[in-house]
Amino acid sequence: MNLRATSNAEQSEPRFLMCPPHHFAVNYSINPWMDPQAWADRGTTLQLEAQRQWAGLRSVLLAARAAIETLQPIAGLPDLVFTANAAVVLDRKVLVSSFRYPERRDEQAVFAATFGALAERSVIDEIVQLPPGIILEGAGDCIWDPQRYLFWMGCGFRSDPSAAHVVEKQFGVPCLTLPLAHASFYHLDTAFCALPRGSVIYYPGAFTSTALAKIHSLVAPPERIVLEETDALAFAANAVCVDRTIVLSSCSSTLRSKLQERGYLVAESPLHAFLHSGGSACCLTLRLDHCSDAKAAVATTAAERDQG
Numbered sequence: 001m002n003l004r005a006t007s008n009a010e011q012s013e014p015r016f017l018m019c020p021p022h023h024f025a026v027n028y029s030i031n032p033w034m035d036p037q038a039w040a041d042r043g044t045t046l047q048l049e050a051q052r053q054w055a056g057l058r059s060v061l062l063a064a065r066a067a068i069e070t071l072q073p074i075a076g077l078p079d080l081v082f083t084a085n086a087a088v089v090l091d092r093k094v095l096v097s098s099f100r101y102p103e104r105r106d107e108q109a110v111f112a113a114t115f116g117a118l119a120e121r122s123v124i125d126e127i128v129q130l131p132p133g134i135i136l137e138g139a140g141d142c143i144w145d146p147q148r149y150l151f152w153m154g155c156g157f158r159s160d161p162s163a164a165h166v167v168e169k170q171f172g173v174p175c176l177t178l179p180l181a182h183a184s185f186y187h188l189d190t191a192f193c194a195l196p197r198g199s200v201i202y203y204p205g206a207f208t209s210t211a212l213a214k215i216h217s218l219v220a221p222p223e224r225i226v227l228e229e230t231d232a233l234a235f236a237a238n239a240v241c242v243d244r245t246i247v248l249s250s251c252s253s254t255l256r257s258k259l260q261e262r263g264y265l266v267a268e269s270p271l272h273a274f275l276h277s278g279g280s281a282c283c284l285t286l287r288l289d290h291c292s293d294a295k296a297a298v299a300t301t302a303a304e305r306d307q308g
Helices: 036-063 102-120 163-171 209-218 229-233 253-261 293-307
Strands: 003-006 015-018 067-071 087-090 093-096 126-129 142-145 150-155 175-179 192-194 200-202 224-226 240-242 245-248 265-268
Touching: 015 036, 036 067, 036 240, 036 245, 067 102, 087 163, 093 102, 093 163, 102 126, 142 192, 150 163, 150 192, 163 175, 175 209, 224 253, 253 265
Parallel strands: 015 067, 093 126, 150 175, 200 224, 245 265
Antiparallel strands: 003 067, 087 093, 142 150, 192 200, 240 245
């Protein structure tokens, strides 16, 4: 497996896995955004646009002091570019995804081999598989909340509610299910983003009343950033967080003000070509360095001991 690492010279974290969109296309439909005929009508133009926009996102992340592991694209796997769906990662442990639709299942072996290569380079420590019959489509549906030390897991369209128990067992942290109610928001990361300082971006229309009750029970009103429909349909919640920088495809002035009021920097990196497949910034990245509080405490103690 050919992987390349690119990093800022001064800092190598946070770290993401990305895959160039050389073979990205809309050849089938597994969510309401995907229209193969519409893609075919403008396929050459949209493919070039996707490559430019992906490169733009990569440049923004590098400028924000991120490191990027690059997975080489493979012909016949147009959605391999959406690396968020590859796995759930925490504390250098990887739980490899299992896909619901057969159109994406060939990606599983590619991602597993990729993580094997990363383990050989000591980027990660452990790789585990889901039990047979359990569907979980990676970080697209299983989002780490660094302030609450838990996973939020979307279910109902692409991932099984029972996968939450597997996540809890493997990582030793809570995993709360959020049933999704709107087919256009088929993965959790299309309508929900847990920010580093405790705020949560979300679109209420994507969730059942049960899911909203869970969000409201754990996220205090001042920490709730509610999206209007226009921002939601532009996948503003499908953002990438790099410290205080929030990277997203587009952002209304209202949303920008809400984020800036909370101390965040907003970096817009247009990714409209990927909306044709129902994806955006978060979908195009997999965070590899998420760390639970207990693990972080151990790492901090070890660093202090080494310095002392």
